[in-house]
Amino acid sequence: MPSLKDLKNRIASVKATQKITKAMKMVAAAKLRRAQEAAEAARPYSQRMSVVLSNIAQAVGSDGSAPGLMTGTGRDQTHLLVVCTAERGLCGGFNSQIARFARDHLRKLLADGKTVKIICVGKKGFDILRREFASLIIERVDLREVKKIGFENADQIGKKIIGLFEKDEFDVCTLFYSEFKSVISQVPTALQLIPAAAPAEAVSTEAGAAAIYEYEPDAGEILSDLIPRNISVQVFRALLENVAGEMGAKMSAMDNATRNAGEMINKLTLSYNRQRQAQITKELIEIISGAEAL
Amino acid sequence: MADFNFELVSPERLLLSERVTEVVIPASEGEMTVMANHAPTMTTIKPGVVTVKAADGKVSRYVVFGGFADILPTGCTLLAESAVRAEEVDHAAIEKRIEAAKAELEDGAHSDEHRTRVETFLAELTQLNGILVAF
Numbered sequence: 380m381p382s383l384k385d386l387k388n389r390i391a392s393v394k395a396t397q398k399i400t401k402a403m404k405m406v407a408a409a410k411l412r413r414a415q416e417a418a419e420a421a422r423p424y425s426q427r428m429s430v431v432l433s434n435i436a437q438a439v440g441s442d443g444s445a446p447g448l449m450t451g452t453g454r455d456q457t458h459l460l461v462v463c464t465a466e467r468g469l470c471g472g473f474n475s476q477i478a479r480f481a482r483d484h485l486r487k488l489l490a491d492g493k494t495v496k497i498i499c500v501g502k503k504g505f506d507i508l509r510r511e512f513a514s515l516i517i518e519r520v521d522l523r524e525v526k527k528i529g530f531e532n533a534d535q536i537g538k539k540i541i542g543l544f545e546k547d548e549f550d551v552c553t554l555f556y557s558e559f560k561s562v563i564s565q566v567p568t569a570l571q572l573i574p575a576a577a578p579a580e581a582v583s584t585e586a587g588a589a590a591i592y593e594y595e596p597d598a599g600e601i602l603s604d605l606i607p608r609n610i611s612v613q614v615f616r617a618l619l620e621n622v623a624g625e626m627g628a629k630m631s632a633m634d635n636a637t638r639n640a641g642e643m644i645n646k647l648t649l650s651y652n653r654q655r656q657a658q659i660t661k662e663l664i665e666i667i668s669g670a671e672a673l
Numbered sequence: 674m675a676d677f678n679f680e681l682v683s684p685e686r687l688l689l690s691e692r693v694t695e696v697v698i699p700a701s702e703g704e705m706t707v708m709a710n711h712a713p714t715m716t717t718i719k720p721g722v723v724t725v726k727a728a729d730g731k732v733s734r735y736v737v738f739g740g741f742a743d744i745l746p747t748g749c750t751l752l753a754e755s756a757v758r759a760e761e762v763d764h765a766a767i768e769k770r771i772e773a774a775k776a777e778l779e780d781g782a783h784s785d786e787h788r789t790r791v792e793t794f795l796a797e798l799t800q801l802n803g804i805l806v807a808f
Contacts, residue, residue: 420686427682427752431715431743530684530755545787595702595716601741604717608740608754615684 383658386651390644397640403469404633411562411626417527418559418619425612432609438598448541448606451574452550457494459549460485461540461572463556463617464504465625466523471635473557473565473628474503480567481555485512496549500536500618528618530611537611544573556617557624563631565624570617572610675709676728678748681735683756688735695726696749698742707742707749714744719797722759722804723751734759736801738770739794764802771798 381389436449462481464474481504488495497512499505500520508516518539525532540552552573557565594601679696681689696707699721723735740753757763774795778788 417685421684423680423687424682424684424752427743427750431741431752435715533684534754593712593714595700595714598715601715601717605741612684 380654383651383654386647386654390647390651393640393643393647397637397644400633400636400640404630404637407470407626407629407633411623411630414619414623414626415559418616418623421616421619425616428605428609428612432602432605434592435594435598435602435605438592438594448544448573448610449575449602452547454550455493457496457549457551458488459496459498459540459543459552461498461500461536461552461554461614462504462508463554463614463621464499464501464507465621466502466521467625468503469632470625470629471632473625474501475507476565477555477557477567478504478507480569482508482511484553484555484569485515498536498539501621522618528615528622530615533615533618534611536614537607540572540610540614541607549573554613554617556621559620559623559627562627565628570613572613575606575609677709677746679725680748680750681723681725681737681753681756682750683753688753688756689725692728693725694728696751697724698751699723699737700742707744710746711744711749713746715741716744717741718751718753720794720801721797722801723753723756736762738798767798767802771795771802774798 460481462477464477468474485495485497495512495515497508497516498518498520499508499516500522502521502523505516505519520536520539522528522532543549544552551571554570554572556568556570558568560566676692676694679689679691679693680687694708698705698707698716699719700716701719702716704721705716718737718740720738721736723737725733725735727733735753735756736759737751737753737756740751740756743750743752774791777791778795
């Protein structure tokens with residue numbers, strides 16, 4: 380049985396922890412709002428991009444002059460997985476969810492006898508994947524110093540991917556990130572970057588407009604300029620979604636932690652009071668029986 | 674004069690969306706002025722200055738670093754890789770881009786095609802820097 384003093388110390392320390400988790404929750408909530416705003420602000424660009432891309436792809440698709448980034452190498456032997464996770468922990472299952480999703484995919488590819496290469500964006504995913512697949516990780520992107528993810532960060536990753544593709548280092552590139560559904564739900568998602576899967580839904584609605592466009596320079600050239608850009612945009616979007624997801628996950632994790640700490644304090648206070656009462660009763664009995672003995 | 678809707682979008686945010694009468698964009702095949710009822714055109718953009726003449730006659734300038742423009746009779750959307758107002762442009766940032774492009778050229782690890790692209794980009798950047806200094 381812990382003494383009264385021990386209990387008192389425990390309560391004090393749990394209270395201190397609760398204060399920290401509460402503060403972290405509030406910080407996460409504020410950051411979440413900012414991340415959501417950033418993700419929303421970036422939406423018009425990627426939307427326009429996909430419309431334009433499908434328009435051009437349609438114009439070009441027929442004469443077979445589409446660039447390699449769009450059609451791929453025609454093989455699917457070497458796969459490049461770009462796994463985006465958070466830089467920090469304490470956000471529930473957020474990082475391990477993405478890592479697990481990527482790992483399942485990876486195992487399947489390895490079982491099929493494919494060659495796999497990994498680029499890790501974010502420290503946590505690197506830490507998890509390193510345990511099993513250290514030899515497959517070719518690159519690690521560190522965004523820890525970055526306070527607010529800008530397009531340049533994504534562009535660097537995009538350029539890296541394209542550089543590897545030009546050197547014929549891989550055939551298929553897949554991006555792993557967590558899609559931000561809501562504050563409590565983040566869904567790990569795989570997105571194939573190369574060869575680019577043409578956005579099918581936009582094609583049908585824009586079909587009429589596509590025919591009358593004038594291209595300057597010609598459509599093929601615009602396309603070869605557009606696709607690398609599109610890859611960077613996709614990476615950018617994934618990173619923004621990840622930040623929003625991380626903050627959402629952190630918020631609910633910290634909310635849980637705060638609540639658990641509250642429960643713990645209640646339980647400890649109860650046993651503290653009980654023990655104090657027991658001690659008082661014991662002392663009373665001692666005094667009374669002492670008095671009776673006289 | 675007839676006006677149309679002009680949107681300037683960078684990956685980070687929507688910079689500008691307003692009614693304008695005239696926009697001058699640095700298209701890769703030469704500068705072009707877009708006015709209302711322009712034929713539908715899609716063009717890439719080189720680094721340069723975009724001049725926007727708003728419906729109320731106010732003129733504003735933006736510096737863009739590459740991208741592309743989607744022009745329709747009813748409106749024009751400019752998707753810029755990065756865009757800032759000309760008054761707020763940071764010369765150090767342009768210098769940095771120039772340095773980065775130079776370093777990429779000297780790297781020598783890329784294909785010839787890629788090198789040509791970087792070279793053109795570098796030339797355009799240097800030219801832009803010259804224009805901006807004159808401002």
